[in-house]
Amino acid sequence: MKRIRYTFNRSAIMALLAAAMLATPSCSKYTELEPINSPSENSAFQSPSSIELAMQGVYEAAAIGSYNGDKAAARGYPFGAAAIEQDEMRGEDMLNVAQFYAITYEGGYTTSSANNVNMWTGLYALVNQANVMIRGVQGAATAGIITAEAAAAYEGEARFLRALAHHELLIHFSFPYADNSGSKPGIPYREKAIISQDDVTEGLAIGRGTVAEAYAKLLADLDYAETNLPATQAKGLSRATKGAAIAIKTRIKQHMGDWDGVIAEGTKLGTNLTPAAHFTSPIGGYTLTASPETPFTSYKNNTESVFSIANGPAANGGVNGALAAMLGPADKGGRGLVATSPILYNAAFWVEGDLRRTLLQVNQVVGEKYAFSNKYRDYVNKSDYAPIIRYAEVLLNVAEAYVKKGNAAQALLLLNDVRNRSVPADKQFTTAPADLMLAILQERRIEFTGEGRRWPDIHRLALDPTYGTNGIPAKMKIGQMKLDGSDYNNVNPPTFPAAGGVVAYPYTDFRFLWPIPADEVAANPLLREQQNEGYK
Numbered sequence: 197m198k199r200i201r202y203t204f205n206r207s208a209i210m211a212l213l214a215a216a217m218l219a220t221p222s223c224s225k226y227t228e229l230e231p232i233n234s235p236s237e238n239s240a241f242q243s244p245s246s247i248e249l250a251m252q253g254v255y256e257a258a259a260i261g262s263y264n265g266d267k268a269a270a271r272g273y274p275f276g277a278a279a280i281e282q283d284e285m286r287g288e289d290m291l292n293v294a295q296f297y298a299i300t301y302e303g304g305y306t307t308s309s310a311n312n313v314n315m316w317t318g319l320y321a322l323v324n325q326a327n328v329m330i331r332g333v334q335g336a337a338t339a340g341i342i343t344a345e346a347a348a349a350y351e352g353e354a355r356f357l358r359a360l361a362h363h364e365l366l367i368h369f370s371f372p373y374a375d376n377s378g379s380k381p382g383i384p385y386r387e388k389a390i391i392s393q394d395d396v397t398e399g400l401a402i403g404r405g406t407v408a409e410a411y412a413k414l415l416a417d418l419d420y421a422e423t424n425l426p427a428t429q430a431k432g433l434s435r436a437t438k439g440a441a442i443a444i445k446t447r448i449k450q451h452m453g454d455w456d457g458v459i460a461e462g463t464k465l466g467t468n469l470t471p472a473a474h475f476t477s478p479i480g481g482y483t484l485t486a487s488p489e490t491p492f493t494s495y496k497n498n499t500e501s502v503f504s505i506a507n508g509p510a511a512n513g514g515v516n517g518a519l520a521a522m523l524g525p526a527d528k529g530g531r532g533l534v535a536t537s538p539i540l541y542n543a544a545f546w547v548e549g550d551l552r553r554t555l556l557q558v559n560q561v562v563g564e565k566y567a568f569s570n571k572y573r574d575y576v577n578k579s580d581y582a583p584i585i586r587y588a589e590v591l592l593n594v595a596e597a598y599v600k601k602g603n604a605a606q607a608l609l610l611l612n613d614v615r616n617r618s619v620p621a622d623k624q625f626t627t628a629p630a631d632l633m634l635a636i637l638q639e640r641r642i643e644f645t646g647e648g649r650r651w652p653d654i655h656r657l658a659l660d661p662t663y664g665t666n667g668i669p670a671k672m673k674i675g676q677m678k679l680d681g682s683d684y685n686n687v688n689p690p691t692f693p694a695a696g697g698v699v700a701y702p703y704t705d706f707r708f709l710w711p712i713p714a715d716e717v718a719a720n721p722l723l724r725e726q727q728n729e730g731y732k
Contacts, residue, residue, distance in 0.1 A: 241332035244342055250329060251350055255434070257325045258357055259505045259582070260513075261318035264310065272513025273318035275505045276582050279364055280648030281522055281534065282311055286368075287650030288669040289540035289641055293566060296522075296533045301671065302698050303707040307714035307731055315368065316713050319361040320386065326354040326361070327389035352424035356436040356444070358387075359417040360584070362410060363448065367655045368710045369728065370407050373452045374659050378408025381726060385413045404726045411452055418445050427479050432496060434506035434581060439465060439480035443502045443585045446593040451656045455597040462594035465587075467610060475591060475613050482587040488618050488643075489555045492571040495581040500588060504581035518578035523646055525558060525568045529575025535566035537672050540645060542689035545638040549620040552642055553686075565681030569646035583647050588614045592640055599633045611636055614643060637663055658703050667708055671698035706730025 240250040261273035272278045284290040285300040292301035299305050305312045330351050337347035362385055371380040381404040390399055421441035429435040442464050449457035462468065465477040476483040483499050485491060491500045512518045515531065524530025536557060540546065546553065558570040572580040595610035608628045616624050629635045640653060657664040676696045677683045683690055701707045711731035717724040 240328075241336040242341065244346075247333060247336060247342060247350065250332065251353060254322070254325045254329050254354060254357060255506070256511070257322045258361075259507060260511060261314075261321060263314055263517075265317075269516075270513065271314075271517025272507075272519075272582070273314050273517075274322060274361065274364060275584065276507055277513040277517045277519045277522065278311075278315065278318070280519065280582060280646070281517075282315060282368075283648035283651035284534065284646065286668065287654055288671045289537055289645055289650050290523075290569075291535045291537040291566070291672055291674065292533070293535050293674055294533050303668065303701055305707070305710055307711045307717070307727075312368070312710040313713040313715070315710075316365070316716065319365050322361045323358050323386050324390055326358040327386065328391070329354040331389045331391075348424040349426065352421040352441070353436045355417040356421040356425070356441055359414045359421070359448075360444065363414055363444075363451075366407065366410055367451075367652050369712065370404075370410070371709065372656050372658055373407055373411060374656065375407075378406055378411060378452070380407050381405075381728075382407040382410035384723070385410050387413070400720055400722060403722045411448065414448055415445065418448065432506075433498075433501050433504050434496075436503060437480060439477060439482060440503035440585065442479065443587075443590050446590050447585065447652075450593050450596065451652070455600040458593055458597035459601065462590060462597070465590055467591060467594040468606070470609065471613070475587075475610065477587065477590075482590075484587060484591075484613060484617060486617065487555070488552050489570075491583065491586055492556070492573070492580070495583075500586050501581070501583060502587055502590070503584045505584060506581055508579050509577035512578040514578070519572040519580050519582060520575045520578050523569040523572055524575055525566070528558070530568070532566070532568065535568050536645060538677070538683045538689070538692070539672060540641060541567050541684050542686045543638070543641070544686075544689075545635075546642050546686060547619055547623045548687065549623065550642070551618040552645075556646075559681065559684070565679070565684075567684050571646050586647075588643055589640075589649070592636055592643070595636050596633065599636065604628045604632055607632055607636070611639060615639055633663060658708070665700075667700055667702040667705060670694065670700040673697050 239246070241247055258274065259272065259276035260267065260270040261276070263269040263271045263273060281297065282300055285292060285297040292298055297311070299309050300311050333342065333347040333350040336342050337344045362383065365383040370382050383404055384402045385405065386399065386402065388395060388398065390396060418441045421436060422438050422445070425436055425438045425441060427438050429437055442461050445461045446458050449461060459468070465479060465482065466475055469475065474483050480502070481499065482502055485498055485500045491498050495501065495504060507513070507518065513521070515521050520529070521531050523534045524532065526532040541553070541557070556570045557567045559565060559567055574580050591610045591614050595607040598604070598607035598610065608625060611632070612625055625635070637653070640649065644650070654665050654668065658666060672692060673696060676692050706729055709728045712723055712727050717727055
């Protein structure tokens with residue numbers, strides 16, 4: 197069969213988890229909160245083996261999802277590829293080469309444009325499958341089918357994915373926590389499976405709440421996951437672990453500006469130490485790989501990747517979604533739709549000799565010459581895992597927090613652990629640069645390019661008076677570039693006129709946020725009254 201993620205029958209999973217899908221028999225509108233009248237959810241939770249199968253199905257929902265309600269046309273929604281691609285296209289460090297991502301890249305999204313609509317529906321479909329899983333394993337434990345400990349571990353995985361999904365919704369559909377301490381409208385935080393008509397009625401009564409309320413629930417889910425998940429998973433880094441929950445909490449608390457909280461979570465993963473060589477986590481054994489390319493060449497098994505979403509030869513985002521297809525050059529088997537922008541490639545802070553330019557960028561000459569990401573290389577099978585969080589991010593998250601708290605020495609150690617493996621010795625920091633915070637933020641742009649971390653940083657820092665963008669930055673268009681590749685020159689970078697590019701959108705522009713989809717507001721009267729301003 198074409199779309200099988202692990203070694204199991206996908207149709208069996210979908211039958212077992214039919215109750216988790218929110219589609220009606222006639223239209224696949226996931227967020228209309230329609231109950232399912234197909235096989236009972238209970239059939240998925242009658243044995244340990246079927247429960248494991250059901251959990252794998254929730255991960256499949258995270259990786260494959262659907263596109264316009266059609267799972268056969270899935271494009272890696274939400275986390276198999278789409279979240280990374282959309283988050284990059286909302287920022288300025290990667291370049292939209294074709295029309296494929298023009299709506300996201302140029303800010304032309306509407307209540308019915310496909311990419312933002314499918315992110316909303318895919319994320320909430322994942323949330324509901326996670327909620328069905330939670331309800332199912334709780335019942336299975338009560339019935340003695342699995343132990344209470346096993347049920348709690350499965351619930352931890354489901355709550356981890358539920359938190360991840362809700363945070364992705366927050367960074368696109370809500371203003372950042374920094375805007376009035378999270379008092380702006382959040383997103384509906386759904387914690388109950390939609391199974392019956394009563395569930396639908398209850399679900400329709402859940403409004404957006406506030407950003408702060410959503411973050412509190414995110415942390416509650418991740419705290420539960422940390423408490424109940426194992427430190428390691430025999431099934432590899434594509435299954436949630438205790439360390440993954442803690443790592444994501446460093447990200448969540450960073451978005452909240454809770455710097456003491458970031459440091460406290462990082463301490464659990466060893467970021468408070470003074471390492472003889474490299475920082476190493478006592479939980480999970482995470483440490484940076486010697487080369488910056490190893491997390492991408494050995495994406496199934498390396499010491500740095502904390503949590504990734506699995507893709508495989510028979511289950512991936514396909515030619516219209518997979519990371520290698522979208523971000524890789526055509527002459528190597530990709531489609532060459534998203535390149536690295538000269539805005540980042542030529543940036544003065546990306547020093548000459550940095551291995552992340554020589555190893556993780558690749559050029560192409562097909563009509564025009566671009567620099568593409570070389571992080572995702574399986575152009576044939578499209579099996580590259582989608583990186584969700586690496587130990588490098590944990591180190592830089594905590595480094596930022598230490599700067600905020602006045603501990604420049606520890607911040608520099610953390611920054612250097614990430615930076616020094618890639619830059620020549622004569623370019624390494626022996627003392628803290630004059631603006632250590634800026635150096636950390638610039639390092640993030642280099643280290644995580646092509647991994648979808650640029651938009652979250654733009655979002656959380658938008659109002660920062662020193663380091664924020666105050667909105668969506670201006671971007672380049674391919675029409676501004678020459679045909680000979682000379683635009684990629686970090687030694688003598690060319691200048692690009694503002695005319696002909698994508699204009700910046702200030703924070704006050706309604707396009708800073710995505711709209712709640714038209715189908716959602718049509719089906720949900722409460723959310724109809726809570727649509728983001730500027731959209732109808």
